[in-house]
Amino acid sequence: MRLPNLLATRRGRLAAFFALYMTEGIPLGFAATAVATQLRRQGIGPAEIGAFVGSFYLPWAFKWAFGPFVDVFASERFGRRRGWILGTQLLLALTLLSTVLLTLPQQLGLFTVILLVHNTFGAMQDVAIDALAVNTLHEDERGLANGLMFAGASIGQLIGGSGVLFMAPYTGFQATFFFVAGCILLVTLVVVLPMREAPSAARVVAAGSRLRAAAAEVRDFAVDSFRSFLGTRAALAGLVFAILPAGAMCLGLALQTNLAVELGMKDDEVAWLNAWSTIVNGACCVLGGWMSDRYGRRRMLAVFVALQSVPVLILMNQLAQHGWVMPVDLDAPGRPAVPPVLVTALWVTTLAYNMANGLMYGTRSAIFMDITNPAVAATQFTAYMAMMNLAISYSATWQGIAAEAWGYPTTLLVDAVLGLVGLAALPFIKPLRVDGEPRWTDARAGRRARGMALLLALACLAWLPYGQWHAALGKAQPILGTLFTLVFVASALFLLAAAAVLRDASPGLARAAAWVAPLLFAMYLRYHVDTIASWVGADAAAFRGAADAVLAVIAAAGGVLLLVLWRQSWAALGATVSRMEPQGAAATAS
DSSP: OOOOOGGGSHHHHHHHHHHHHHHHHHHHHIIIIIIHHHHHHTTOOHHHHHHHHHHHTHHHHTGGGGHHHHHHSOOTTTOTTHHHHHHHHHHHHHHHHTTTTOOTTTTHHHHHHHHHHHHHHHHHHHHHHHHHHHHHSOGGGHHHHHHHHHHHHHHHHHIIIIIHHHHHHHHOTTTHHHHHHHHHHHHIIIIITTOOOOOOOOOOOOTTOHHHHHHHHHHHHHHHHHHHHHSSHHHHHHHHHHHSOSSOOGGGSHHHHHHHHHTTOOHHHHHHHHHHHHHHHHHHHHHHHHHHHHHOHHHHHHHHHHHHHHHHHHHHHHHHHTTOOSOOOTTOTTOOOOOHHHHHHHHHHHHHHHHHHHHHHHHHHHHHHHTOOGGGHHHHHHHHHHHHHHHHHHHHHHHHHHHHHHOHHHHHHHHHHHHHHGGGGGGGOOOOEETTEEOSOOTTHHHHHHHHHHHHHHHHHTHHHHHHHGGGGGGGHHHHHHHHHHHHHHHHHHHHHHHHHSTTTOHHHHHHHHHHHHHHHGGGGGGGHHHHHHHHTOOHHHHHHHHHHHHHHHHHHHHHHHHHHHTSOOGGGGOOOOOOOOGGGGGGOO
């Protein structure tokens, strides 16, 4: 029987993109729920699990970098987008199956690396799917298609998370790897292989220059997105709002799974909690979007963000009241009995949290569309989404560290408070209009660039005293270390954008920015200095001392260069983008 080409009909297109997004949700649900549950059951601590889960969101935070390569390196034979989707789905299944023979928790490091690569292919697939959607979906079906795509992602997370936990008692956990890979390959067989992508106008690229063309597109991306983010006060406020946690997050990340295991919940009970949470969250996404259209986007978003902190504070109070403060291993001698009320509290607060989170999620996406420049819609909106994924990544990481250092109640309190900080940016996320017409740039773009350069410069230079006296911070060191990681990543991205924007006006400064940016990215290697020392056979103490000196030089170089950029005029940001795209194009970026 010949399977149909789903892209040929309206219903087929809707079904195809639902199924394709489902394959994106499966790996994330598998890692964040199923694997995290098993690791906690095997005695892995919350900090390691938080870092494990947080690492999987990093590829999604930087998925924008794959876009130019997906555009330039394409095959008309397999389909410009279909070829990438087909290849990445096969690699998703292959990388997952390669972990079957690993032993956990002994080989957790290798397991984490492989699943990180696995999720990198997932993020790459997402870029190709979004590009296919932009070129395939008709204008009158994009809204419904986007709703179904997000629903597909939720169903995928349900399959990879709850579905695996339901199966594990009957098949063993290792066998579920074949189930997850099989689900992905089933979509490949039924949807992707029969798919026939319409021919598109290929980019004109000189022979042997595809890599250069991809690099040029990355540079164009940097210029356009940089201008869009700083063009208006609303766009910059949106950037701040995207990089900060959108409300309390702990009951949607690994901390909630850790607690479920510690409180004695079995795999099927964790699976049911995750299943109902996903269903409630998905339904409230639709409801929240409708309410924001009816009652005002910023007003409702403020309410929804604040509501997320309420169940977190209730659970904090219950844990403190019953003395469940620090993480407790399942096999710890003298392990205290679990009060049944805590299990009930976890159920109630998790479901309540997912109601508020769902209401927030749909509304938050809509408010970013409101401030997205139609000329660079896919670029800017995708970048906002990527930064929100980065916020999820660092939140999962710091919460795991904090749970071990401070205990659960304090971590929940800090998360509830930090989740409200982003509300300060909401009053400024108002699209600029002149005579009723939207405007995407104003006269203050250069001033905003200088302000951001100064802020990042001071943050980089703050590493110098921190590097000298960080030992005095005790258990707070890893949390501040996560904050500095965010600073160095943001500074590196700023420098890369500056290198593109200033390459004509200040070529020497642009070259310096391009050289220093990778060094700031490399600051993440500070977590692996001892491992690198063992690889090269160096004395650990001496190597650590030398590495600390190099780290200080890099941070100082980044800070000084950013101070120089602070003194620039940034006149190039005053240029306007003439190419216009339909506003609906932003809806297909995820």
